Amino acid sequence: MLFARQEDCMKMNCLRASLVAFALTAAPMSVAGIASAETIRVSYVTAADHPYGLGVKKFGEIVEAKTGGRIRVRGFPSGQIGAEVPSISAAQGGILEVVVTSTAAVSGVDKAFGVFDLPYIFESDRQADAILDGPLGTAMLHRLDGKGLTGLCFWEAGFHQVTNSRRPIKSLDDLRGLKIRTIQNPVMIDAVNALGANAVPLPYTEVYTGLETKAIDGQTGTYPLVYANKIFEVQKYIAEANLFYAPVAVLMSKKFYDSLSPADQAIMRDACTEARTTEREANRALSPEALKQMKAAGLESTVLDAATIAAFKEKLRPVVDKHMKGIDPEVVATLQAELAKLGPSGSASGK
Numbered sequence: 402m403l404f405a406r407q408e409d410c411m412k413m414n415c416l417r418a419s420l421v422a423f424a425l426t427a428a429p430m431s432v433a434g435i436a437s438a439e440t441i442r443v444s445y446v447t448a449a450d451h452p453y454g455l456g457v458k459k460f461g462e463i464v465e466a467k468t469g470g471r472i473r474v475r476g477f478p479s480g481q482i483g484a485e486v487p488s489i490s491a492a493q494g495g496i497l498e499v500v501v502t503s504t505a506a507v508s509g510v511d512k513a514f515g516v517f518d519l520p521y522i523f524e525s526d527r528q529a530d531a532i533l534d535g536p537l538g539t540a541m542l543h544r545l546d547g548k549g550l551t552g553l554c555f556w557e558a559g560f561h562q563v564t565n566s567r568r569p570i571k572s573l574d575d576l577r578g579l580k581i582r583t584i585q586n587p588v589m590i591d592a593v594n595a596l597g598a599n600a601v602p603l604p605y606t607e608v609y610t611g612l613e614t615k616a617i618d619g620q621t622g623t624y625p626l627v628y629a630n631k632i633f634e635v636q637k638y639i640a641e642a643n644l645f646y647a648p649v650a651v652l653m654s655k656k657f658y659d660s661l662s663p664a665d666q667a668i669m670r671d672a673c674t675e676a677r678t679t680e681r682e683a684n685r686a687l688s689p690e691a692l693k694q695m696k697a698a699g700l701e702s703t704v705l706d707a708a709t710i711a712a713f714k715e716k717l718r719p720v721v722d723k724h725m726k727g728i729d730p731e732v733v734a735t736l737q738a739e740l741a742k743l744g745p746s747g748s749a750s751g752k
Contacts, residue, residue: 440472441475441498441657442482443474444480445457445501447605448479451478451629452681457476457676459680461473463672464672482497484604485502485604486604488502489506489509489550493548493549495656495657497654505518511544511545513728515724515728520713526557533555542554550653551652553653553669553674555650556649556676557681557684559685560647561621562622564627564632564639565579565619570705571640573716576598577598579598580599581598582602582620583620589645592644592717608630609632621644624689627695633700641702
């Protein structure tokens with residue numbers, strides 16, 4: 402339900418703040434600092450059975466095995482600690498160890514990460530893997546070193562589709578006037594508006610309620626995300642548009658990372674990389690199965706044809722041009738050069 406009175410909203414905000422404070426202090430740390438913490442807390446916004454959660458579980462298993470149980474990992478799914486942006490801030494401040502977050506949220510820390518949020522920047526998951534796991538991805542993670550964060554590696558959310566509760570989307574005209582939730586990110590806001598919809602930026606933890614109460618008509622999200630967070634329960638239609646590819650950054654508090662021994666630092670990086678395979682494979686395997694299950698539950702699906710995708714890209718060209726101007730030119734040039742070498746798709750489906 403929507404809050405009936407302002408004071409109800411204020412009470413709920415106070416309660417939420419109290420719960421977040423409790424979660425962040427639940428694992429006690431020694432006076433000497435977080436170096437002696439036995440538990441690494443990992444904040445992420447999806448449900449625990451989403452590929453994010455499976456990746457966090459694998460990460461924890463590896464860390465615990467390689468440290469002989471000295472360091473344990475506890476995941477906090479569904480935004481229990483907080484949405485992406487406040488969780489990033491908590492990691493920067495050294496009061497949270499790890500956050501699994503979209504690169505769209507990371508662009509608030511470093512605008513260069515916005516290059517990954519540009520619509521249709523990647524044509525396939527194989528193309529994305531080559532960029533994110535290669536020299537450019539490594540260089541991007543190192544950009545965060547001076548901003549209170551240590552980038553461990555990239556996972557993925559995958560390709561964004563468009564859901565709504567009002568009508569099937571088969572053309573640009575069908576998007577006109579729809580209130581579509583986006584992450585609080587200028588690129589995505591401009592992209593949704595350019596397609597004729599009305600962008601409504603919201604933390605993901607507020608999306609289900611917004612859809613349920615009809616405060617918003619729809620949202621963009623991947624098949625696994627829509628399924629795991631039960632968005633399909635409050636939506637009628639989904640259109641396969643592959644609008645954005647959503648990389649996911651696994652970020653550790655630099656304060657915590659620097660407190661670790663070199664051997665433990667290597668364990669953290671290796672664990673992230675090993676868990677990356679688990680997370681990506683789960684995400685890609687779940688996508689078609691998630692769609693199948695959602696259709697069985699009554700969600701109506703459409704696939705945009707090549708001509709419609711071309712029309713989307715044309716409408717979005719000014720958005721891409723605008724935001725590329727605000728990104729480090731060296732990053733843009735490197736990405737474009739690498740994409741040109743790779744070709745448009747590779748062997749993966751990209752869905």
